[in-house]
Amino acid sequence: MSSTAHGHAASVGNGHDAPAGHHHNPGFIEKYLWSTDHKMIGFQYLFTGMAMALIGGFTVYAFRMQIAFPGMSIPGYGRVTAGDYNALVTTHGTVMIFWVAMPVLIAALGNYLIPLMIGCDDMVFPRLNRLSYQIFLVSALVLISSFFVEGGAFGGAWTSYPPLSSKSQYNLTGVGSTLWVVAVALEFVAFLLGGINFVTTVMNSRAPGMKLWDVPIVVWMIVLASILFMASVGPLVAGAVMLIFDQNFHTGFFDPVKGGDPVLWQHLFWFFGHPEVYVVLLPAMGIVAEVITVFSRKRLFAQRTVIMTAIAVGIISFFVWAHHQFVAGIDPRMANVFSVTTLIISIPVAEMVFVYIGTLYGGSIRLTTPMLWALAFIAEFLLGGVTGIFLGASGADIYFHDTYFVLAHFHYTFFPIAFIAVFAAITHWFPKMFGRTLNETFGKVHFWGTVIPFNCIFIPLFVLGVRGDHRRIYDYRHFPDSMQAGMQDLRVFATLSLVVLLAFQVVFLVNFFYSMFKGPKAPANPWHANTLEWAAPSPPPHGNFPEGLPTVYRGPYEYSHPDRKEDYWPQHIAPEGA
Amino acid sequence: MIRPVATTREMTGMPTGRLAVWWVIASEIVIFGGVLGSYIMHRIGHPEWEYQAAHTNTMAGAFNTVVLLTSSLAAVLAHNAAEQKNGPKAARFLMLTCLGGFIFLVVKSVEWTNEIHHGYTLASSTFWSFYYMAAGLHGLHVIAGMVIMLFVAADARKNKELQRVENIGIYWHFVDLVWIFLFPLLYIAK
Ligand code: HEM
Ligand SMILES: [Cu+2]
Numbered sequence: 001m002s003s004t005a006h007g008h009a010a011s012v013g014n015g016h017d018a019p020a021g022h023h024h025n026p027g028f029i030e031k032y033l034w035s036t037d038h039k040m041i042g043f044q045y046l047f048t049g050m051a052m053a054l055i056g057g058f059t060v061y062a063f064r065m066q067i068a069f070p071g072m073s074i075p076g077y078g079r080v081t082a083g084d085y086n087a088l089v090t091t092h093g094t095v096m097i098f099w100v101a102m103p104v105l106i107a108a109l110g111n112y113l114i115p116l117m118i119g120c121d122d123m124v125f126p127r128l129n130r131l132s133y134q135i136f137l138v139s140a141l142v143l144i145s146s147f148f149v150e151g152g153a154f155g156g157a158w159t160s161y162p163p164l165s166s167k168s169q170y171n172l173t174g175v176g177s178t179l180w181v182v183a184v185a186l187e188f189v190a191f192l193l194g195g196i197n198f199v200t201t202v203m204n205s206r207a208p209g210m211k212l213w214d215v216p217i218v219v220w221m222i223v224l225a226s227i228l229f230m231a232s233v234g235p236l237v238a239g240a241v242m243l244i245f246d247q248n249f250h251t252g253f254f255d256p257v258k259g260g261d262p263v264l265w266q267h268l269f270w271f272f273g274h275p276e277v278y279v280v281l282l283p284a285m286g287i288v289a290e291v292i293t294v295f296s297r298k299r300l301f302a303q304r305t306v307i308m309t310a311i312a313v314g315i316i317s318f319f320v321w322a323h324h325q326f327v328a329g330i331d332p333r334m335a336n337v338f339s340v341t342t343l344i345i346s347i348p349v350a351e352m353v354f355v356y357i358g359t360l361y362g363g364s365i366r367l368t369t370p371m372l373w374a375l376a377f378i379a380e381f382l383l384g385g386v387t388g389i390f391l392g393a394s395g396a397d398i399y400f401h402d403t404y405f406v407l408a409h410f411h412y413t414f415f416p417i418a419f420i421a422v423f424a425a426i427t428h429w430f431p432k433m434f435g436r437t438l439n440e441t442f443g444k445v446h447f448w449g450t451v452i453p454f455n456c457i458f459i460p461l462f463v464l465g466v467r468g469d470h471r472r473i474y475d476y477r478h479f480p481d482s483m484q485a486g487m488q489d490l491r492v493f494a495t496l497s498l499v500v501l502l503a504f505q506v507v508f509l510v511n512f513f514y515s516m517f518k519g520p521k522a523p524a525n526p527w528h529a530n531t532l533e534w535a536a537p538s539p540p541p542h543g544n545f546p547e548g549l550p551t552v553y554r555g556p557y558e559y560s561h562p563d564r565k566e567d568y569w570p571q572h573i574a575p576e577g578a
Numbered sequence: 579m580i581r582p583v584a585t586t587r588e589m590t591g592m593p594t595g596r597l598a599v600w601w602v603i604a605s606e607i608v609i610f611g612g613v614l615g616s617y618i619m620h621r622i623g624h625p626e627w628e629y630q631a632a633h634t635n636t637m638a639g640a641f642n643t644v645v646l647l648t649s650s651l652a653a654v655l656a657h658n659a660a661e662q663k664n665g666p667k668a669a670r671f672l673m674l675t676c677l678g679g680f681i682f683l684v685v686k687s688v689e690w691t692n693e694i695h696h697g698y699t700l701a702s703s704t705f706w707s708f709y710y711m712a713a714g715l716h717g718l719h720v721i722a723g724m725v726i727m728l729f730v731a732a733d734a735r736k737n738k739e740l741q742r743v744e745n746i747g748i749y750w751h752f753v754d755l756v757w758i759f760l761f762p763l764l765y766i767a768k
């Protein structure tokens with residue numbers, strides 16, 4: 001596979017940018033498993049992420065059923081013990097964030113979209129890219145394997161606070177705890193490699209003529225997210241090493257008896273953990289920006305402001321982490337500082353939402369499936385953001401901390417990010433990815449069947465949280481305060497809504513896989529969009545642009561330009577008379 | 579694999595390989611920043627650690643500092659040779675750099691063996707946990723740097739991929755720099 005072995009690095013350095021085109025027919029392994037093509041690697045991440053989402057969904061099904069019907073044997077799982085419950089919750093949280101949101105939003109879409117949208121034929125380090133996926137796959141396998149070792153999967157929660165995470169008498173897990181840390185650490189390595197690739201690719205390999213402001217927002221956002229990840233994850237990598245030592249080699253980094261400090265972990269974790277929220281949020285915001293401009297046939301309102309705002313959010317996100325530790329015994333004066341920074345960061349985020357609404361204003365809106373998802377993202381994420389303000393105020397958080405109010409809050413941010421925005425992306429780029437068209441009716445059924453149950457799950461959980469339900473509780477019958485009139489009914493309602501939500505995902509899967517093979521063929525630019533990926537055939541061949549790599553003449557959002565007959569103006573079309 | 583056009587573009591004016599090395603270093607800075615930050619916070623909170631720190635071998639540490647600095651000089655000379663397109667010479671200097679790394683590791687292992695014999699192990703107190711973890715993490719970087727350097731030198735000897743000589747040099751300076759922070763924090767502060 002060396003670059004020179006084939007002896008036809010033909011397209012390189014011959015003066016003009018011709019893509020590396022056709023050539024020998026690769027075998028199955030080379031094409032699907034050992035590929036260095038960014039699109040195939042994007043698909044590998046996408047499908048692995050989808051498979052992991054099934055695990056994330058199945059675990060939540062099992063433990064929510066236990067909450068609604070405690071002690072019952074759950075269909076498809078069996079009886080959930082207290083230790084099982086912890087392992088299921090931990091796996092659910094970990095998988096959804098690290099093996100669904102991250103790989104799909106950043107790695108899958110980043111890999112698929114970046115080279116296409118900046119008009120080149122691949123990433124700058126194709127083999128590093130392949131390695132990144134392979135490490136990611138190993139990390140997923142390590143995590144899954146922890147279910148089958150003695151003591152089962154890790155039960156110390158996704159936040160993994162010591163001593164809960166470091167002592168097996170507390171987390172009721174054996175070697176599974178270390179496997180969990182190792183899996184997460186490998187996953188970080190995979191994303192560091194991938195991130196370096198993304199950032200250098202966008203910096204160095206844009207199409208001729210493409211200035212920084214001409215780079216589509218979604219690419220900007222994925223790059224910013226990669227940088228944010230790189231800048232925040234380091235201390236947690238160090239923390240992971242310390243945790244593994246504490247678990248296995250009797251060190252006491254987090255053990256006060258030995259001169260360590262458990263709160264140190266909380267600092268290391270949240271110094272990463274809060275920016276991580278924006279690591280997944282920014283790409284989702286980027287997707288939504290692309291979709292709403294295309295489907296309101298309007299220029300993105302205040303495009304540069306959005307980018308500057310995203311940068312500001314990234315920077316501020318390093319100064320809010322201790323709002324997760326208001327009850328961890330931090331100095332109340334520090335708590336005030338972090339309350340203020342938290343309220344400050346809500347301003348730029350709210351601004352982005354306003355910018356998107358400003359984009360919609362006066363546009364000719366087309367309610368296609370991707371557009372519905374994008375609009376739902378704005379609405380639902382707004383609720384997540386607003387409830388966050390309550391929690392940022394340290395006084396209120398002392399009451400809300402670790403209740404279902406917090407839980408509902410962060411699901412109102414994460415679900416829109418990891419699923420609603422992702423569905424917007426999949427439905428929007430599906431024709432490009434697979435060269436076929438999804439069924440709109442199925443798409444809309446799936447949309448309503450997801451968004452309505454989603455609210456039916458989490459609005460009751462807000463109410464339960466305010467009434468005092470603590471999170472990570474295995475059986476509320478042990479807590480009379482939590483068994484007051486109506487509370488169990490709300491839990492049952494939320495759980496049944498979850499079952500409905502999960503059932504509707506079948507509609508998506510059927511639509512997805514059926515259309516992939518049998519859907520009507522899609523043209524190159526079905527939505528009449530401007531960005532460069534639509535200039536390539538659907539699906540793009542190896543090398544992406546068979547007619548030569550494009551040159552860019554304008555920004556990505558020239559919709560409904562007054563001087564033009566068509567209401568769109570692709571980035572690569574040369575101006576008249578040029 | 580056919581070499582994609584993407585790998586040959588240079589919009590920033592900086593070759594992609596070097597750009598990537600800087601990003602690698604950026605992400606490593608935060609990792610070591612986390613280790614050192616945690617250590618410093620603990621150290622401030624635990625003045626009694628100075629009695630533990632008194633048992634580290636300052637002379638060995640100082641010697642290793644000189645060794646690493648010298649090896650970095652060799653890396654600079656390798657870069658110079660590569661600029662003059664003299665691959666074999668660059669390769670020789672890289673081997674010299676590797677030798678420095680090797681001496682560093684030998685001294686380190688003698689030091690550690692000694693300390694472990696005296697009962698100062700990874701788990702004997704949190705000072706020693708930090709000591710072994712921080713220096714161990716750094717040692718892994720030394721080893722990784724040496725391995726990569728051997729590959730780069732093998733290519734350079736055949737006058738291939740000479741730009742990599744500079745890239746691995748930049749990385750090696752970084753590993754060196756980390757030690758410049760570790761040495762006073764672990765050995766001198768008593
Ligand atoms: C239909 C979708 C989902 C439902 C119904 C759901 C439900 C829940 C519930 C009830 C818990 C708390 C269990 C307990 O504390 O006892 C939980 C925890 C969690 N969920 Fe979800 N979830 C969903 C999707 C997601 C998504 C998309 C993400 C992130 C991208 C996510 C991330 C988390 C995290 C991080 C935790 C905390 C785990 C822990 O306490 O260690 N969830 N989820
Ligand atoms: Cu936070």
